[in-house]
Amino acid sequence: MLKEFFIKKKKYASIPTEQIKQDVPEGIMTKCPGCKKIMYSKELKKSLMVCQSCGHHFQMNSRERIASLIDTDTFNEYDKEMISVNPLNFPDYIEKLEQDRRKTGLNEAIVTGEGKINGFDAVVAVMDASFRMGSMGSVVGEKITRAIERAIDRKFPFIIFTASGGARMQEGVLSLMQMAKTSAALKALSNNGGLIISVMTHPTTGGVSASFASLGDYNFAEPGALIGFAGRRIIEQTIREELPEDFQTAEFLLKHGQLDKVVSRLDLKETLTTVLEIHAN
Structure with a gap:
């Protein structure tokens, strides 16, 4: 006690x-x-x-990005109801797509449409990494192509925000074909005097980085964004050399002339407005 x-x-x-x-x-x-x-x-x-x-x-989803850049009540979405099918009968593909639709409220990994950025008209395409890691399937490529064609018809600048793991393996060669289709559409826009702005966000990899993401008249990126084609480990094993610590970052690409500017998201709307104003006529 x-x-x-x-x-x-x-x-x-x-x-x-x-x-x-x-x-x-x-x-x-x-x-x-x-x-x-x-x-x-x-x-x-x-x-x-x-x-x-x-x-x-x-990471920012497509709805958040549109809200941060497009003037209030000016956004008109394109092809909202377009959905993917299963052309190769890939096991469980339809079920996984349905899960992502419920999780994100989106029908596919990209939102396209037109709106105003500080009063300047533009057609925009915003990829969303929360849907199938932003992978590019047939619908993603088709929606981008249709948006570009509308930009040609309406004589609007085209702005694309990329966030993707690359081509969608469940659609095989049909997914890879979107690289050529979207690139050809951008060439047609360029031939018609259209303005193309690409904004690469984290991550922009694979077939997306190797096609439309890199074909802008202006190629911008957000700070720290991972941008590249093959993975770091694969490249190191292939060339049998150790790569720099900042390899495949936005800052590394800017240093080596593959980007025009690394732009903070806080300054992005102002930067885009300046470019649109320069090319307004």
């Missing part, structure tokens, strides 16, 4: 980890993978998904 009397009781009661998790609503806080700072998710959205501490650019 005397021993128990002199044993000090804990000043604070411990709270089980699981209980803490239940007390903090899921999604209310976000941790930055760059600087590890924890911030309110609402504040992060207000800053266009850019960390205010280190400038890390989080």
Whole structure:
């Protein structure tokens, strides 16, 4: 009894980890993978998904990007109901597409349409990495091509925002054909005097980086974006050399003349407005 009397009781009661998790609503806080700072998710959205501490650019879905760039109530979407089929009878492909439709509220990995950016008309195509990793299948290629054709008809600039893992393997060669189709459509737009602006976001890889993503009159990219064709490990194994730490980043490509400018998302609307104003006539 005397021993128990002199044993000090804990000043604070411990709270089980699981209980803490239940007390903090899921999604209310976000941790930055760059600087590890924890911030309110609402504040992060207000800053266009850019960390205010280190400038890390989080991925942004197509709806968020359109809302951040296109003037209010001016966006008119194209080909919204177009959906993919399963031309190669790839196992479970239709089921996976349906899961992504429910998860994202989109019918495919790209949103196309026209709208105004600070009063300037433009046709835009915005890829969405949350749908099948933004992979390019037949519908993605067709929607891009149709958007380009509308830009030709309406004499509007064409702006594309890329975010993709590359060609969609479930559609085989039909997916690869979209590289040539979209590139030919951009050539037709260029021949008609149209303006093409490409904005590469994280990640832009595979057949997308090797086709329409790199064919802009202006090629921009967001800071830190991964941009490349084959994966780093594959290249290192092929050439049997160690690649630079910043290889396949937007900054590396800018340094080697493959980009015109690396633009922060916070400055992107102003930059696009300047380019559109220069080419307005």
